[in-house]
Amino acid sequence: MTKQALIKISHVCKAYPNVTPLKDVNTTIYKGDVISVIGPSGTGKSTLLRCINMMDPPTSGDIYINDEAITAPNCQLHLLRRKMGMVFQSFNLFNHKTVIENIMMAPMDLLGKSAQEAYDKGMELLRTVGLADKALNFPDELSGGQKQRVAIARTLAMEPEMILFDEPTSALDPTKVGEVLEVIRELAQKGMTMLIVTHEMNFAKDVSNRIFYMDQGEIYEDGTPEQIFEHPQRELTRHFIMRTKLMEEIITSKDFDFIAIRNNIDQFGKKYLLSPKSVHNMQVVFEELCVQTLLPYQGEAPNLQFRIEYSDKTNSIQIRIAYSGKAFELEEDMDMISYALLKNATTSIKTALTENGENEFILDIK
């Protein structure tokens, strides 16, 4: 069975006067996909959703819904939008209508349904989101979680082929998040195609078959929940998942400010409440590997990148040292005492190549 492509996004770029949140986005979304879109704030997650239904038209590039270009100038935008529901962070229920009228309005106005049909369908939907008894209430008489469930029912009343969710639970009281996620989870089980921008990582892991990690103006990494959450392939994804805190120093002169860097390491430790032992061990790595070993090895024009990555999530510290030039063999070429100190301060030492091809040591700090 081949998968049916529902949305194709090709070279989409969206530029605002000051920022370009989407530089080059390409992907295909298949029928039945439940995709969670994650990433730091300001990386264009909302912008991507708003481009897909043309709330904000892309600056360039094309988007196809069932092979029909929604970005084409002559496209019947309002007809294509009926196939894609959208659920907003701020609910946006129509304040001048009751709950049931909110749900009945669009099918009657746009699909030509009779009041009775729209009503019966609306009540059925309200029952599935557990709010049949609120049919005659006004939006301002509901809690946030209830509003969002009504908003989802309103979207479903148009019988869309897919639904875009933009942080549906971010405006909710933490105690109300569950009831909304439950409704979305049920939709996923029924096979609704969905694109969900969310910060609820556990929910994303459970419910989706794909995760988009957005960063750098693109879908930086697209994979299964397993891949993204357990084995992220790319660096920024890993930092995001591990909730990494960074400290970076670049050394390009033999006469660099040694004291300042030592002080920065101390400050980093204080800021993230690291144990004195860990801070000491980081100082040892810096002193023995960078200053005593790699700097002399690089000679007159050193080029060293010293980076501490502290993962809030796993409470682990990693130091990465990238350097230009030939690979350095620790066991053979390092001073015995220094090597012993280094071994003592770390749990593992690995070598690797960085994304731009430099040699790198990866040390896990005790």
Added chain:
Amino acid sequence: MQKKIFSLLIFLATLLTLLPCFAANEEKSFKTLNDFSGARFSTLNGTVADKLTQSVIPNSDNFVYYYTVADGIMALKSNKVDAFVLDDPICRLAAARNPEVMVFHEPVMPDQYGFAFPKGSPLRNKFNTVLRKFSEDGTLQNLRDIWLGADESKKVLLKQDWPGKNGTIRYYHDYLVEPIVYVGADGPLGLEIDLALRIAKELDMKIELTKCEFGGLIASLQSGKADVVSGSMSITEERKKSVDFADSHYKAALVLLVRNDSYVASNESFIDSVKASFEKTFIVENRWKLIVDGLLVTILISACAGIGGLFLGFLLCMLKREGSKPVRNFINTFIRLLKSTPIVVFLMIAYYIIFGSVNISALWVAILAFTINFGVYAAETYSTGLDTVDNGQREAALALGYTPKQTFWKVIFPQAARHFLPILKGDFIAMVKETSIVGYISVQDLTMVSDIIHSRTMEAFFPLLVTAMIYLIIANMLTTVLDIIEIKIDPKHGKRTVKGVKMQ
């Protein structure tokens, strides 16, 4: 609603009765003109009496100005001023009707009235020829005797039954100065009007009479609306700079109207005096008919401008929000300009300048001006209402598949209406009250009628009270309609149910 009107009535009545008491002041006595040095004077707006008085009585620059003789006499009676400087025929009539005031025995200075024409008008010489003839054959003296006399039955105008082969004279006149130019039971009356008719007959020309505020007379000459104007207008060097005068037809004097110290209030009962005053205001000369006519004019202007303004305002608001940049700039400038122009000034500009040379009735100009004025305010009000609707509402409707137009009418407008309707109501009431200035372009509305009546009766109480009440009622009637709409569109009003559906 009834209650509201009633309590307002009581409040007004109390205010009018009490006012004179607050103004009481210790009395001075005046024996010669020079005793008036340092006294408090008043005169009519737009006259030159103040300057003339200052050239005769030392230290006489403390002047206040009134629009009508009746107001001036009220002020004098209630001791707000010591002397009302006025033309002698008016003073004599006022003194004859009000025993509480009298004409001071020494006149301030002689004065003379004349008809005024646009600079260089050939009509002036024609008037002069006839005036000379009337002076020689005694017609002029005869007219003076009739109009200054007490026999009201003789005070009738000529019928225009001559052919009028030589064209039509457009004649604007003041209407608040009995016996020179005023309004009687069947329309304008007065010495100058009678004289103008007789001159027209001699010239075999038709004459078209238009009532106009004294302050607007010279403007109507300059804008070409009128061929000749009068209104006991003194011939002065200053006025001669902007208009030409015919030879004087009346040698008057500027005199002082003062309180009559020897007057003792009659012990007529309060009820009787109210009765008499009611009679004078409404019954005599069928004056209530005037009120009804004025009322209809006010309602016509308010209703047309109200409805027209609602549409114009909506159009302006949409252009302002959706138009291209130059259109938006233009509309914004237009709105700002009109909002910062006093409506009186705008009305005069519209009538005397924009439509100065167009033959369009003043009533239409008034309706147009108020439509534009109300439209400008309504545009801002709509805009404010639309701004209160969160952009998320628009996005939600678009995302469901509504077109932008459907989105506006189904989602945005109904929500905005709840915000702009109450403000529109206020705008509308303000506009209705402001229509009271249309007298400036000679439209005879409710306020002008009230002025006419109170200039004849010298009674302020009933005309003012009735006018205030009528405005209150008009404004309330029309806002009641808006109130009903407001309740109708309140989504939480009424029983909660879904229309046209069998509920589960």
